Amino acid sequence: MTERSEIFTDLPDLALRTLGGTVMAASDESFAPKENLLNPGPAGFREQTFGAKGQEYDGWETRRRRSPGHDWAVVRLGLPGVIRGVVVDTAWFKGNYPPQAMVEACAAEGYPSVEELSGWTEIVPRSPLTGDAAREFAVADERRFTHVRLNIFPDGGVARLRVHGEVVPDPRLLTGLTVDLAALANGAAVVGCSDMFYSSPANLIMPGLARHQAEGWETARRRDEGNDWVILRLAGPGVVELAELDTANLRFNAPAEARIRGADARTASLEDEAAWFDVLPRTRLQPDTAHRFRVEAGRPITHARVDIYPDGGLARVRLHGSLTADGERELLGRWRARR
Numbered sequence: 001m002t003e004r005s006e007i008f009t010d011l012p013d014l015a016l017r018t019l020g021g022t023v024m025a026a027s028d029e030s031f032a033p034k035e036n037l038l039n040p041g042p043a044g045f046r047e048q049t050f051g052a053k054g055q056e057y058d059g060w061e062t063r064r065r066r067s068p069g070h071d072w073a074v075v076r077l078g079l080p081g082v083i084r085g086v087v088v089d090t091a092w093f094k095g096n097y098p099p100q101a102m103v104e105a106c107a108a109e110g111y112p113s114v115e116e117l118s119g120w121t122e123i124v125p126r127s128p129l130t131g132d133a134a135r136e137f138a139v140a141d142e143r144r145f146t147h148v149r150l151n152i153f154p155d156g157g158v159a160r161l162r163v164h165g166e167v168v169p170d171p172r173l174l175t176g177l178t179v180d181l182a183a184l185a186n187g188a189a190v191v192g193c194s195d196m197f198y199s200s201p202a203n204l205i206m207p208g209l210a211r212h213q214a215e216g217w218e219t220a221r222r223r224d225e226g227n228d229w230v231i232l233r234l235a236g237p238g239v240v241e242l243a244e245l246d247t248a249n250l251r252f253n254a255p256a257e258a259r260i261r262g263a264d265a266r267t268a269s270l271e272d273e274a275a276w277f278d279v280l281p282r283t284r285l286q287p288d289t290a291h292r293f294r295v296e297a298g299r300p301i302t303h304a305r306v307d308i309y310p311d312g313g314l315a316r317v318r319l320h321g322s323l324t325a326d327g328e329r330e331l332l333g334r335w336r337a338r339r
Contacts, residue, residue: 008085008138008164012184012202015148015163016040019185019207020078023060024147025114027071031061032157034073037150043159045092057092059159062152070153071098074114079167079185080107080146082338086124087162088150089134098152102126103137105145107339117147126153134160144168144338168338171331174235175323182304182319183207186235187331191303193230195219198313201230204306210315213249218313228255229307234319236327237266237300243280244318245306246290254287255308260319262301266326270303279304279319300324 015021017038026034036043036059043058050056062071083105090097103124106117123145124137150161169187182188184205193201197220203210210216219228240262247254260280268275279295306317323331 009087009136009162011084011164011166012079013162014077014079014081014083014165014167015075015161016078022076022078024074024076026060026062026073028062028155029060030063032057032059034060036060037073037158037161038075039160043089043091057157057159059091059093059157061093061096061157062155065155070151071155072149072151073161074117075148075150075161075163077146077148077163080144080170081165081167082142083123083139083145083148083163083165085139085164086137086148087134087160087164088129088137088158089160089162090129090131090157091134091159092132093157093159094131096157097131098129098154098156098158100126100153101129101158102151102153104149104151105141105147107144107146120149123148142338144335168335169235169331171328171335174331175328178241178320178322179235180318181234181236181238181240181321181323182232182317183235188235189233191231191233193217194228195311204230204314204317205232206316210246210248213313216248216250216313216315218250218253219311222311227307227309228311229305231270232304232306232317234302234304236323236331237264237302238321238323238327239298239300240279240295240304240319240321242320243293243295244290244316244320245285245293245314246316246318247285247287247313248290248315249288250313250315251287253312255285255310255312255314257282257284257309258314259283259307259309261305261307262299263303263305264300265302276305282309300327
């Protein structure tokens with residue numbers, strides 16, 4: 001099994017705009033808007049694109065400070081969780097980057113305004129930055145956070161802010177309901193796959209619809225007798241009742257067939273082939289189609305393995321069902337332990 005890397009940048013970006021993150025407020029955005037901080041993808045740049053405020057940048061840029069203090073931007077995470085690392089990227093800011101940055105985080109209930117946020121904790125100490133470079137900072141705090149504040153000293157431009165970590169959902173929004181047990185937003189994760197040549201299997205559990213092939217999972221062309229696969233750790237132990245396999249945008253490279261199996265890692269090893277049982281038997285797929293299948297697995301699972309035959313890609317995988325009583329207690333315990 002090809003295991004996922006332990007590097008924190010391989011974890012989801014909890015602040016990403018496409019995951020629901022937003023920049024709530026900033027001290028200043030005279031040259032370039034704060035919203036650019038959370039845009040997906042690397043920052044772009046075109047020379048000699050001057051507007052009324054000067055050169056246009058794909059990032060957040062403040063005016064030159066002529067008074068004491070420093071600039072800041074407050075971000076509400078799209079997916080609350082445990083932050084494992086932060087990336088402050090000054091791409092294309094070469095003569096106008098901030099010399100230093102510091103990051104704070106806090107946890108809040110509901111949807112407070114910026115003025116109502118409190119209890120800020122320093123997770124990245126005041127540290128030097130360089131121009132046109134991404135600086136990575138590991139974070140050791142084990143608590144669950146909902147907001148971060150980027151402080152720059154004294155002013156300047158930052159292209160992107162990435163906040164990588166592990167999703168810790170609020171169990172009060174999941175218990176007693178039918179939910180997508182394979183959704184990143186609910187705490188699911190990709191823990192292994194056979195191949196990720198063209199795009200990451202982590203895309204399979206992202207919210208929304210894939211807009212193009214690169215927003216799904218696509219493997220290299222197989223030249224042997226095997227098949228490709230991906231293993232998902234579900235949000236918690238649960239029973240799957242409806243499976244969705246979406247091949248959107250994959251018109252000439254969709255798999256011919258797919259199979260879903262489940263296993264309960266609490267009672268057996270995932271390395272034991274006998275631990276896996278069919279949730280959806282090997283089934284024919286069509287290109288560029290959202291397939292939905294009622295399933296009757298009946299047994300609780302903690303992990304799902306999706307096999308595609310022989311290769312190709314999927315845009316999204318959804319596994320709708322309900323958490324078991326043990327699963328609900330597990331989520332509640334994890335949430336309480338991170339507070």
